[in-house]
Amino acid sequence: MAETKKLLRVLAGEVLDTPPIWMMRQAGRYLPEYRATRAQAGDFLSLCYNPELAAEVTLQPIRRYGFDAAILFADILLVPQALGADLWFETGEGPRLSTIGSQADFDRLKPVEAIHETLAPIYETVRILTRELPAETALIGFAGAPWTVATYMIAGRGTPDQGPAHALREGHPALFDALIERLTAATIEYLSAQIEAGAEVVKIFDSWAGSLKGEAFARYALEPCREITQALKARHPNIPVIGFPREAGEGYVGFAKATGVDCVALDNSVTPDWAAAHVQVDGCVQGNLASSHMVTGGQALVDETRRIVEAFSKGPHIFNLGHGITPDADPANVQLMIDTVREG
Numbered sequence: 372m373a374e375t376k377k378l379l380r381v382l383a384g385e386v387l388d389t390p391p392i393w394m395m396r397q398a399g400r401y402l403p404e405y406r407a408t409r410a411q412a413g414d415f416l417s418l419c420y421n422p423e424l425a426a427e428v429t430l431q432p433i434r435r436y437g438f439d440a441a442i443l444f445a446d447i448l449l450v451p452q453a454l455g456a457d458l459w460f461e462t463g464e465g466p467r468l469s470t471i472g473s474q475a476d477f478d479r480l481k482p483v484e485a486i487h488e489t490l491a492p493i494y495e496t497v498r499i500l501t502r503e504l505p506a507e508t509a510l511i512g513f514a515g516a517p518w519t520v521a522t523y524m525i526a527g528r529g530t531p532d533q534g535p536a537h538a539l540r541e542g543h544p545a546l547f548d549a550l551i552e553r554l555t556a557a558t559i560e561y562l563s564a565q566i567e568a569g570a571e572v573v574k575i576f577d578s579w580a581g582s583l584k585g586e587a588f589a590r591y592a593l594e595p596c597r598e599i600t601q602a603l604k605a606r607h608p609n610i611p612v613i614g615f616p617r618e619a620g621e622g623y624v625g626f627a628k629a630t631g632v633d634c635v636a637l638d639n640s641v642t643p644d645w646a647a648a649h650v651q652v653d654g655c656v657q658g659n660l661a662s663s664h665m666v667t668g669g670q671a672l673v674d675e676t677r678r679i680v681e682a683f684s685k686g687p688h689i690f691n692l693g694h695g696i697t698p699d700a701d702p703a704n705v706q707l708m709i710d711t712v713r714e715g
């Protein structure tokens with residue numbers, strides 16, 4: 372049967388009149404129904420590990436907006452937790468983890484095979500979604516890229532410049548490389564298990580790729596993404612992979628060729644005209660409306676949405692934001708963006 376899901380057609384290289392659309396963090400705090408289910412679950416991590424409720428919040432933006440794809444509700448920091456790190460969320464601040472600063476800290480991590488014990492509920496969420504999603508909606512699984520996940524494990528929190536991770540990379544390269552290797556292997560197993568449970572696409576989030584330059588970008592952004600993509604393609608040749616080396620700038624050029632990903636997700640620091648000429652020439656791209664438009668709305672939202680659709684109209688394109696939607700966004704602006712993309 373010919374593929375009917377728009378997202379999968381575009382990932383296979385088709386150019387459609389209207390791009391498929393979904394939104395990073397589409398299940399999130401800007402939606403009152405998300406806040407209600409999160410309160411029912413108790414807290415964010417309890418929601419991630421509750422398959423019925425995690426499936427429910429994944430479905431909420433699909434019901435409200437009819438996006439072309441659903442993204443599994445989970446978090447990139449569940450992998451460190453599955454490897455034995457302590458993880459908690461400080462209200463109003465963000466994630467906190469036990470830190471990796473020495474060989475002894477690293478030696479306390481669990482082996483890769485152990486991750487499924489913690490992550491089994493996530494695979495159950497995927498199985499529920501494969502049954503409950505509308506036939507036209509594609510299901511995206513995801514994981515953090517090793518570098519980005521390592522920045523949180525080393526610092527124990529989010530950092531403005533990833534300073535602690537850069538310090539370990541330079542001061543203790545063998546330890547740093549061992550951590551990247553463990554995360555690369557764990558990510559391959561985690562994404563494979565999501566695919567076996569029913570994920571039809573996977574996305575690798577490298578949110579802090581932009582702080583790696585030159586040789587470090589090649590070694591810690593390109594290489595782990597290439598290894599993960601190759602291993603997944605060997606096991607699941609028909610599952611497309613989306614790479615998101617956020618704020619990579621010129622690092623976006625040649626990213627798909629160097630890693631083997633089927634689609635490159637773009638943040639909004641690059642213009643759509645530049646990205647069409649330098650990135651979309653190699654295949655599918657995703658992006659890249661600034662998420663601030665979901666707060667401010669109005670004619671600027673409409674104009675910028677049209678500009679992006681037009682700039683990417685000659686090649687395969689998935690419409691998305693340049694980063695996750697923020698809690699202060701107005702749900703009506705999301706509808707305005709969708710109507711603008713689909714007005715034809």
Ligand SMILES: Cc1c2[nH]c(c1CCC(=O)O)Cc1[nH]c(c(CCC(=O)O)c1C)Cc1[nH]c(c(CCC(=O)O)c1C)Cc1[nH]c(c(C)c1CCC(=O)O)C2
Nearest residue numbers: 395396397398399415442443444445446447465576578695
């Ligand atoms: C760096 C990162 C994380 N998580 C993620 C990244 C990479 C993408 C990015 O750069 O945004 C990825 C992520 N996090 C979440 C998803 C679910 C799928 C989706 O809707 O996109 C995905 C794909 C849910 C979430 N992850 C988080 C929330 C908010 C939690 C809440 O309900 O309070 C959601 C919906 C929490 C989280 N999780 C993380 C941070 C730094 C925070 C705190 C910041 C914040 O509160 O927005 C780590």
